[in-house]
Amino acid sequence: MPNVKLHYDIDGNDFTVAGQASSNLKKVLKQLGVSTEVIRKAAISMYEGEINTVIHGKGGAADVEISTDKLIITFTDHGPGIKDISQAMQEGFSTATDEARELGFGAGMGLPNMKKYSDALNISSVLGEGTTVEIIIHLT
Amino acid sequence: MEPNNTPLSHSVTLDKAKCKGCTACLKRCPTEAIRIRDGKAKILQDLCIDCGECIKVCPYHAKQAATDPFEDLQKYKYNIAVPAPTLYGQFHNLKDIDYVLNGLLAIGFDDVYEAAKGTEAITDLTLKLLAEGKLEKPVINSACPAVIRLISVRFPSLISHILPVVAPVEAAAMAARKEAVEKTGLSPEDIGVFFISPCAAKATTVQNPLGLKASPISGVLSMKSVYMKLLPALGKLSEIKPISTSSLEGISWARIGGEIKALSRGKCLSVDGIDNIISLFEEIEDDENLDIDFIEALSCTGGCVSGPLTVENGYVAKMRIVEIAKAQGKKDLPRTPIDLTDEELTWSEPIKYRNNMYLDEDFAVAMQKLEQIETIYRDLPQIDCGSCGSPTCKCLAEDIVRGYADEIECIHNLRKRLQSLQQEAE
Numbered sequence: 001m002p003n004v005k006l007h008y009d010i011d012g013n014d015f016t017v018a019g020q021a022s023s024n025l026k027k028v029l030k031q032l033g034v035s036t037e038v039i040r041k042a043a044i045s046m047y048e049g050e051i052n053t054v055i056h057g058k059g060g061a062a063d064v065e066i067s068t069d070k071l072i073i074t075f076t077d078h079g080p081g082i083k084d085i086s087q088a089m090q091e092g093f094s095t096a097t098d099e100a101r102e103l104g105f106g107a108g109m110g111l112p113n114m115k116k117y118s119d120a121l122n123i124s125s126v127l128g129e130g131t132t133v134e135i136i137i138h139l140t
Numbered sequence: 141m142e143p144n145n146t147p148l149s150h151s152v153t154l155d156k157a158k159c160k161g162c163t164a165c166l167k168r169c170p171t172e173a174i175r176i177r178d179g180k181a182k183i184l185q186d187l188c189i190d191c192g193e194c195i196k197v198c199p200y201h202a203k204q205a206a207t208d209p210f211e212d213l214q215k216y217k218y219n220i221a222v223p224a225p226t227l228y229g230q231f232h233n234l235k236d237i238d239y240v241l242n243g244l245l246a247i248g249f250d251d252v253y254e255a256a257k258g259t260e261a262i263t264d265l266t267l268k269l270l271a272e273g274k275l276e277k278p279v280i281n282s283a284c285p286a287v288i289r290l291i292s293v294r295f296p297s298l299i300s301h302i303l304p305v306v307a308p309v310e311a312a313a314m315a316a317r318k319e320a321v322e323k324t325g326l327s328p329e330d331i332g333v334f335f336i337s338p339c340a341a342k343a344t345t346v347q348n349p350l351g352l353k354a355s356p357i358s359g360v361l362s363m364k365s366v367y368m369k370l371l372p373a374l375g376k377l378s379e380i381k382p383i384s385t386s387s388l389e390g391i392s393w394a395r396i397g398g399e400i401k402a403l404s405r406g407k408c409l410s411v412d413g414i415d416n417i418i419s420l421f422e423e424i425e426d427d428e429n430l431d432i433d434f435i436e437a438l439s440c441t442g443g444c445v446s447g448p449l450t451v452e453n454g455y456v457a458k459m460r461i462v463e464i465a466k467a468q469g470k471k472d473l474p475r476t477p478i479d480l481t482d483e484e485l486t487w488s489e490p491i492k493y494r495n496n497m498y499l500d501e502d503f504a505v506a507m508q509k510l511e512q513i514e515t516i517y518r519d520l521p522q523i524d525c526g527s528c529g530s531p532t533c534k535c536l537a538e539d540i541v542r543g544y545a546d547e548i549e550c551i552h553n554l555r556k557r558l559q560s561l562q563q564e565a566e
């Protein structure tokens with residue numbers, strides 16, 4: 001089974017580079033001839049995940065695994081962790097700082113959008129240790 | 141959405157004798173459509189969007205836009221010049237637009253129809269479509285063909301966001317021909333409608349129309365070449381007939397901000413410069429929550445005033461356009477809307493996605509190729525020097541896998557290999 005793995009480091013100190021991993025992933029998916037619909041789903045999830053990893057997780061990494069039928073994106077960070085995952089999943093819930101809000105983040109829509117545009121979303125988080133968010137998107 | 145990959149002809153061409161094979165255009169091309177092969181630049185037709193960046197950046201003026209010769213006027217019985225408003229910004233101390241328009245008559249046109257006249261009807265239709273609320277937001281303007289082509293090769297998910305309305309010059313060309321038919325009694329084919337263009341992408345659009353079955357424009361003359369004819373003629377004008385009826389708003393479309401100024405409603409954003417447009421479009425694809433109604437995107441920095449076929453510095457031209465538009469506004473001319481229906485102004489053909497990136501029809505093979513690209517890339521120096529003739533190391537890796545290049549073409553790796561051979565020999 002062919003399978004492609006991509007790794008992106010996500011710098012926790014720089015808002016402005018957010019979007020680079022997403023842009024690169026979009027290119028790869030186009031090279032593979034994946035449908036526009038799937039690319040759009042992947043782009044939104046990648047971007048929201050990247051930003052959460054920067055602003056909430058204090059930086060970390062995104063790992064992408066593409067196989068013939070699906071795409072798995074895993075965001076890992078060693079930040080503060082999420083206290084209440086079901087609360088974090090609610091539309092509009094946000095703990096974003098004023099600084100992040102000034103830059104247009106903090107609507108509390110990132111995780112709900114990731115859920116909406118993916119086929120599965122799993123979060124595991126330990127307070128004080130970090131968070132792992134896994135997204136699965138079917139290719140067909 | 142299925143990709144459409146029928147060949148496309150382009151207006152950007154290379155003068156091989158002038159090309160020195162440097163990396164100026166190679167590094168500047170926003171879609172990585174240029175390679176240097178055998179010491180000369182080569183444009184990959186499938187990837188070119190006609191933005192004209194290479195024309196602007198080439199230090200040896202080896203890149204040109206294939207426009208039509210002035211002699212083409214002889215093909216028609218009656219010729220109309222359709223000047224882009226950018227033309228007005230090319231002259232020093234221009235007292236009135238009418239000088240330029242009379243000048244066009246003096247150099248051989250039978251009539252003039254300002255491209256700026258096309259804008260009013262488009263603004264009206266845009267407002268109507270926005271009010272109906274059926275367009276996908278953010279709506280992206282359709283005035284710049286380089287932007288439409290960019291979307292069709294790089295941003296398939298944004299195709300449905302493009303305003304499905306003709307460009308001002310197309311509206312003006314349609315109206316001009318219609319009026320001329322009435323005025324002269326000639327048949328439409330006998331009327332030559334020539335766009336005086338600052339733009340390479342617009343020249344391509346005549347051969348490969350966007351959103352229309354056929355272009356209403358008969359030919360495209362480069363603004364530079366018309367300027368050379370016009371300049372001496374302007375000094376010799378004996379009388380200046382009042383011709384211009386365009387508006388402040390219409391003329392302002394020559395610069396970035398003009399189109400949304402005319403709309404003056406909603407959350408509108410202007411973006412100029414092809415790289416800025418690419419990064420904005422990336423963000424629009426990614427971010428669901430951007431709250432934007434309308435985007436005015438023009439590939440050239442500052443707008444068409446700095447189009448690749450202009451003479452004057454784009455910033456100077458922009459300043460002059462602001463002045464000229466103001467002066468035109470003061471004339472208080474009656475608004476004379478062009479006589480075209482909404483249907484005539486609306487696109488009849490869809491914009492198709494041209495996926496030129498995919499590596500193989502077969503998904504499994506494409507995956508293998510992607511892995512090969514990564515493997516080759518890891519061995520390259522990753523300094524993107526361009527001496528191999530591909531714009532970046534990543535791009536060379538892709539070219540190798542696609543069969544367009546050899547690994548040997550990396551001189552840094554070649555040197556390393558030679559050094560190790562030498563060591564073995566010693």
Ligand SMILES: Nc1ncnc2c1ncn2[C@@H]1O[C@H](COP(=O)(O)OP(=O)(O)OP(=O)(O)O)[C@@H](O)[C@H]1O
Nearest residue numbers: 052056057081088094095105106107108109110111
């Ligand atoms: N990696 C993470 N580490 C710690 N907390 C997180 C992480 N990801 C999300 N959270 C928490 O979940 C909340 C909701 O996240 P979500 O992405 O939905 O909204 P947001 O990031 O606050 O705002 P938006 O995504 O709309 O800009 C965040 O405010 C934060 O408290």
Ligand code: SF4
Nearest residue numbers: 284339439440444447
């Ligand atoms: S900004 Fe104007 S001149 Fe430049 S590519 Fe677009 S339409 Fe042509």
Ligand SMILES: [Mg+2]
Nearest residue numbers: 051052110111
């Ligand atoms: Mg978020």
